[in-house]
Amino acid sequence: MNTAPSTGIRRTTDARRHYRALIDALLAEGDRHAARACAELAVAQGIWRHPEQRPEHYVPSLEPCPVFDPAQFWFTGYLADSYPRIRAELDTVTVASPGGFLPVEEPLLDRGRWEQVTFYEAGHRFADVCERFPVTASVIEGIPEASSGGPGVVTLSWLYPGTHIRPHCGGSNARHRVHLGLRAPEGPRIRVGDQTLSWQEGQCLVFDDSFEHEVWHDGTQPRVVLLLDVSHHALDPSVRDWILSARTEFDQRISSYMSARGIQRAELTEDALRLTADRGVTSLVTRYLRESNATAIELRDGKARYEYR
Incomplete structure (x- = not known):
């Protein structure tokens, strides 16, 4: 089963979110057969049109297609022409961390370093x-669709040997x-839907990326790519403008993130990031510690570890 016609029923983001969470949970348990069956049921019920395409924010009118011919986009030629300048700037960075690279915070890393x-x-x-990568920044600014x-x-993505990023779907x-x-050394590869691709310098x-x-x-050597998101080429201009107008300011996203997790204050010190919980989280954790006669609690490999005086 590959695709199914629309049922004509307008499904909500909540319905897609719940289906997606269930499929992701089945994949995390290693049951790809059950995950596939659930994805096909979602297609049959009009949630999506393809079992390997599972975004929360979904435009049903866009034809499901996992991979596109780069030649149909003007900016791919521009990026190819700019490659020598970007690569020369990148070559001044021999390892990721001193260049300002940070670990990707998404829980997608099965093993390795990204x-x-x-x-x-x-x-x-x-x-x-x-300012740290002025040449690369100037090239990016030449593509307003991405900047x-x-x-x-828009990122520089540095992937180390031995890394596996779990199957997942983008949000839109x-x-x-x-x-x-x-x-682009020998060894790294990416599967998008049923197609497996490799990078070329x-x-x-x-x-x-809404496809799995x-x-x-x-x-044996790091893979580095310049990653950019642009609006879908077949998206109706009015829908595109509406989606872009709905983007939230960076401060709003940080505020929502902290609020959802009960973080009242975050402070970056020389050796650590220190977080202060809000009143509700503080009260709850304090009660847990007192009931356990513990002075500290730490998560290690997903398990609570208590410390006692």
Whole structure:
């Protein structure tokens, strides 16, 4: 079963979110057969049109297609022409961390090491990163569809040998994800839907990351790509403008993130990030500690470890 016609029923984001959470849980348990059966049921019920495409924010009118020909987009040629300058700047960075790269915070890492540095997120420009990589930043600014007018992120993504990124789907089918290969040794590969691709230096991959995709790096040298999100080429302009207008300011996203997790204050010190919980979380954890006669609690490998005086 590959695709199904629309049922004509308008499904809500909540319905898609619940289906997606169930499928992700089954995948995390290693039961790909059950996950596939659940995905096909979702298609039959009009949640999505393809069992391997599972975004929460879904535009049903867009034809399901996991991978696109890079030649149909003007900016892929521009990026290929700019590759030597971006690569020369990247080559001044021999390891990721001193260059400002940070671990990717998404819980997608099965094993290995994956780091990135972010230039733009939902149109917000990170000035310190752009100053650190001025050549790359100037190239990105030449693609307004990805920079100030971008629907997602623009990053340098650094993947170390031995890494596996779990199967997952992006949050929206209304965008394309673009990868420009910067360092592309033998060994790394990406599966998007039922297609397996590899990177080539100076060339682009264009795919729909709302399709299930995963990455392996079985080589010996780091893989580095410039990653950009742009609006889907077939998206109605009025829908595209509405989606872009709904982007939240960076401060709003930080506020929502902290509020949802009960964080009242975050402070970056020389050796650690210190978080202060809000009143509700403080009260709850204090009660747990007192009931356990413990002075501290720490999560290690997903399990609570208590400390006692």
